[in-house]
Amino acid sequence: MGVRAEGSTQMNTTFLNRKNGAWLNRLSAGLFALLGVGVLYVLGKAFVDNPSVFTQQVMNGLQLGFIYALIALGYTMIYGIVKLINFAHGDVFMVGAFTSFYAIATMNLHRWPARVWPSMPEGTVVLIGTITVILLSMLVSGILAIVMERFAYRPLRNKPRIAALITAIGVSFFLEYFGALPFVFTNNYITYPRPFEVVVYDAGTIPPAAMIGMWVLFIVSVAAYIVLRVMGKKGNAAAQAWARHPLLQFGMLFGGFLAVVLTLAGVKIEVGGKVWDLSASNVMLVIMGSSIILQVGLQYIVTQTKLGKAMRAAAYDKPAARLMGINVDYVIASTFALGGGLAGAAGVLYATAFKQVHHLMGIIPGLKAFVAAVIGGIGSIPGAFVGGLIMGETEVLAAGFISTPMRDAIAFSMLIVVLLVWPQGIFGEPPGEKV
Amino acid sequence: MLSKFKGDTLYFIVFSLVLFVIVQALISLGVVNNFWRGIIFWGAAITMVTLGLNLIYGFNGQFSLGQYGFYAIGAYASADITYRWVHGDASGLAVVIFGSILSLVFYALVAAGLRRFYNVSTMTKFTAYTLATILAFWIVAGFLKGPLTSMAMGVVGNMPPKIEQNVVFFFALLGGALLAGIASFLFGIPVLELGSDYFGIATLGFTIIIKVLLDNTDTILGFPEMKGARGMIGIPKWTTWPWVFVSFMFVVIVMRNLLHSSTGRAILSVREDERAATLVGIDVASVKILAFVVGSFFAGLAGGIRAHDLAFLHPQSFNFIQSFNPLIIVVLGGLGSMTGTILTGFLWIILLEGALRLYLPAGFETWRFVVYPLILLLMMLLRPEGLFGQYELPFLRRPLPAPRKKQAAKEVAQ
Numbered sequence: 001m002g003v004r005a006e007g008s009t010q011m012n013t014t015f016l017n018r019k020n021g022a023w024l025n026r027l028s029a030g031l032f033a034l035l036g037v038g039v040l041y042v043l044g045k046a047f048v049d050n051p052s053v054f055t056q057q058v059m060n061g062l063q064l065g066f067i068y069a070l071i072a073l074g075y076t077m078i079y080g081i082v083k084l085i086n087f088a089h090g091d092v093f094m095v096g097a098f099t100s101f102y103a104i105a106t107m108n109l110h111r112w113p114a115r116v117w118p119s120m121p122e123g124t125v126v127l128i129g130t131i132t133v134i135l136l137s138m139l140v141s142g143i144l145a146i147v148m149e150r151f152a153y154r155p156l157r158n159k160p161r162i163a164a165l166i167t168a169i170g171v172s173f174f175l176e177y178f179g180a181l182p183f184v185f186t187n188n189y190i191t192y193p194r195p196f197e198v199v200v201y202d203a204g205t206i207p208p209a210a211m212i213g214m215w216v217l218f219i220v221s222v223a224a225y226i227v228l229r230v231m232g233k234k235g236n237a238a239a240q241a242w243a244r245h246p247l248l249q250f251g252m253l254f255g256g257f258l259a260v261v262l263t264l265a266g267v268k269i270e271v272g273g274k275v276w277d278l279s280a281s282n283v284m285l286v287i288m289g290s291s292i293i294l295q296v297g298l299q300y301i302v303t304q305t306k307l308g309k310a311m312r313a314a315a316y317d318k319p320a321a322r323l324m325g326i327n328v329d330y331v332i333a334s335t336f337a338l339g340g341g342l343a344g345a346a347g348v349l350y351a352t353a354f355k356q357v358h359h360l361m362g363i364i365p366g367l368k369a370f371v372a373a374v375i376g377g378i379g380s381i382p383g384a385f386v387g388g389l390i391m392g393e394t395e396v397l398a399a400g401f402i403s404t405p406m407r408d409a410i411a412f413s414m415l416i417v418v419l420l421v422w423p424q425g426i427f428g429e430p431p432g433e434k435v
Numbered sequence: 436m437l438s439k440f441k442g443d444t445l446y447f448i449v450f451s452l453v454l455f456v457i458v459q460a461l462i463s464l465g466v467v468n469n470f471w472r473g474i475i476f477w478g479a480a481i482t483m484v485t486l487g488l489n490l491i492y493g494f495n496g497q498f499s500l501g502q503y504g505f506y507a508i509g510a511y512a513s514a515d516i517t518y519r520w521v522h523g524d525a526s527g528l529a530v531v532i533f534g535s536i537l538s539l540v541f542y543a544l545v546a547a548g549l550r551r552f553y554n555v556s557t558m559t560k561f562t563a564y565t566l567a568t569i570l571a572f573w574i575v576a577g578f579l580k581g582p583l584t585s586m587a588m589g590v591v592g593n594m595p596p597k598i599e600q601n602v603v604f605f606f607a608l609l610g611g612a613l614l615a616g617i618a619s620f621l622f623g624i625p626v627l628e629l630g631s632d633y634f635g636i637a638t639l640g641f642t643i644i645i646k647v648l649l650d651n652t653d654t655i656l657g658f659p660e661m662k663g664a665r666g667m668i669g670i671p672k673w674t675t676w677p678w679v680f681v682s683f684m685f686v687v688i689v690m691r692n693l694l695h696s697s698t699g700r701a702i703l704s705v706r707e708d709e710r711a712a713t714l715v716g717i718d719v720a721s722v723k724i725l726a727f728v729v730g731s732f733f734a735g736l737a738g739g740i741r742a743h744d745l746a747f748l749h750p751q752s753f754n755f756i757q758s759f760n761p762l763i764i765v766v767l768g769g770l771g772s773m774t775g776t777i778l779t780g781f782l783w784i785i786l787l788e789g790a791l792r793l794y795l796p797a798g799f800e801t802w803r804f805v806v807y808p809l810i811l812l813l814m815m816l817l818r819p820e821g822l823f824g825q826y827e828l829p830f831l832r833r834p835l836p837a838p839r840k841k842q843a844a845k846e847v848a849q
Binding site for chain 1: 498549550551552553554555556557558559561562563625626628629632633635636637639640641643644647648650651654655755756759762763766770801802803804805807808809811812815816819
């Protein structure tokens with residue numbers, strides 16, 4: 001306002017005498033960098049003091065980050081296609097967790113193979129049972145997301161955007177407090193029975209074959225990727241297409257992450273009185289494995305199928321997609337279903353990790369996952385993955401080494417800091433010049 | 436003097452004075468019991484918060500979820516000032532008021548300094564203003580705390596007790612509102628650049644950060660009297676109907692006059708189209724910050740009113756679920772309608788917290804949050820522009836030129 005209030009002559013002279021403020025910008029960027037260096041110093045000192053504990057925390061952060069990444073995928077897809085912050089997404093996550101709770105606690109669904117074939121070995125029973133529970137939760141959450149879209153968001157699609165946003169808040173409240181009613185779920189914290197027993201692996205209990213197998217998977221897929229890229233550069237179109245195939249991504253991500261985690265946990269050395277002895281629980285491995293499988297599956301749907309093509313087209317330009325003969329309503333509904341399914345799976349994994357379900361459990365993880373989606377660049381699937389990992393690591397490291405009660409505050413200030421540095425998020429596309 | 440007030444303005448003044456007298460009489464005669472008095476004061480506080488949000492979102496188009504964060508800052512700051520005063524310590528009053536004033540002085544200096552440069556990035560502005568604030572409060576709290584405290588104690592403490600209480604309360608409200616305004620200024624500089632949805636999420640993050648800070652006031656921030664997550668008790672119960680009325684009228688009139696001025700037209704033009712506003716020479720960034728700071732100032736003021744009425748503050752009452760309340764009220768009342776906001780704000784509290792709680796059977800409380808999202812959904816489907824749309828009372832209505840069509844028709848007829 002000050003500039004406008006000045007007299008015109010005075011303004012002209014000050015305008016002419018203005019100096020370049022670039023050095024000021026460098027100075028303030030330097031101050032911020034100093035702050036970052038301070039944080040790095042604290043973390044580095046923690047690492048040097050006790051590398052074993054620090055690395056263990058990083059691994060715990062990965063566990064949380066993979067859950068956030070799953071929720072963030074739903075946010076990023078829904079925002080990408082209908083430009084709506086779906087506040088109710090965190091509650092779909094909660095419903096997924098509760099579905100698995102009832103499936104396990106009252107229906108004993110995770111033991112169903114043992115009832116049908118009593119002679120089945122225990123490991124196979126647990127594996128099939130757990131997969132069934134996750135699939136059931138994904139199904140229920142996906143259906144819930146479709147219902148939500150059909151009855152709450154679709155009628156408002158041509159109304160102002162705020163109407164849909166308020167509706168999303170309303171749906172979120174409805175799910176939370178409808179769930180709190182005594183005959184639906186309950187408003188107490190409930191202990192969650194895990195579908196499998198926790199086993200902690202450390203040096204000695206990890207079979208070397210698994211470790212080597214993961215490294216082989218990782219190295220083979222990286223090598224295949226490099227070879228295909230080189231062939232693609234030389235003009236081989238088929239190789240170019242195969243280089244982007246989700247199967248290779250699966251090999252790299254699954255092999256890479258599990259290989260690193262298993263190796264870190266499987267090594268026991270003693271250097272200068274400090275013992276390097278980490279452990280990885282099967283909960284952590286299940287979370288990482290299923291999260292990567294689901295994300296790669298989603299990547300496959302989005303990049304390789306007709307539905308994915310339609311989704312990308314609708315996200316880019318809905319009216320044009322409709323003109324090209326795409327059923328936009330169907331595409332949006334299936335986007336909600338996919339996002340809801342991923343959130344449901346995340347709910348099962350979260351409840352398994354933290355052993356508790358509650359009717360408000362979806363709020364904070366939901367918001368953090370949204371922040372993760374924004375950090376990664378909203379609308380981008382790899383962005384949601386990277387953003388989820390960043391959020392998980394930030395939260396766990398902040399809680400471990402900076403300040404435990406402030407973990408949420410630090411996690412949310414990450415959002416502001418990242419938005420200041422990369423306004424579009426890390427993987428986000430620059431805004432189109434639509435006028 | 437009186438001849439300056441004409442027509443609608445006169446009706447408005449007379450109507451509000453009559454309202455003041457009636458409510459005061461009802462309270463004095465005991466017709467309105469403590470419960471309903473609390474409901475009215477609460478309604479006024481929520482309405483002030485919501486008017487601030489309407490200025491930010493309804494009139495300036497910046498989707499904000501951070502209003503409750505500023506409400507909390509105002510409530511805790513003013514409560515701390517009066518709490519300390521009651522316990523014979525004027526340092527809260529002195530530091531907040533003089534720190535804010537010194538910050539404002541420094542802001543003027545920083546603004547004058549930055550105006551000598553072009554190509555200044557947002558981060559630079561943010562750093563400069565933040566450092567100025569830290570410096571101001573450091574100077575006041577570190578060096579001038581003793582003399583200023585004794586000065587405040589000497590000047591205010593020697594007044595008759597009745598006047599002393601009102602003067603301290605005035606400065607407490609002012610201090611809370613100023614702190615909320617300063618916080619919103621610093622937060623707004625970087626974040627308002629982000630644009631609609633990102634701004635909304637960043638403000639939501641701000642609310643959560645404030646809630647976490649309030650949970651740890653006694654351990655991390657070092658205010659043992661705020662008692663962190665246990666809730667602050669022992670706040671003097673100083674809010675009376677005249678104070679509520681005066682602050683409420685202050686908010687309404689300041690906002691009305693702001694919107695009627697050329698600055699108000701700039702605020703509206705930013706909502707309609709930022710590019711067009713830039714093209715006609717409006718400094719969009721500072722207009723956004725102005726609206727944001729004024730809206731948050733209102734929220735801080737309302738926080739002081741609410742804190743001294745309830746005499747108890749708990750971080751849980753400022754969590755982000757509550758922060759959707761002002762947004763829902765604004766949208767129900769109609770975006771960009773002061774009348775709608777005022778009526779809906781009072782109705783919201785009177786219905787949800789007053790009437791329904793009193794007259795419905797006990798099991799209703801669990802159903803409350805099940806029923807009102809459904810009402811909200813129906814409302815969004817049937818009347819998305821809000822109950823009142825763009826309607827305004829005559830006093831609050833912006834003076835617009837007569838519609839062109841009619842004018843043209845008249846000219847043709849003549």
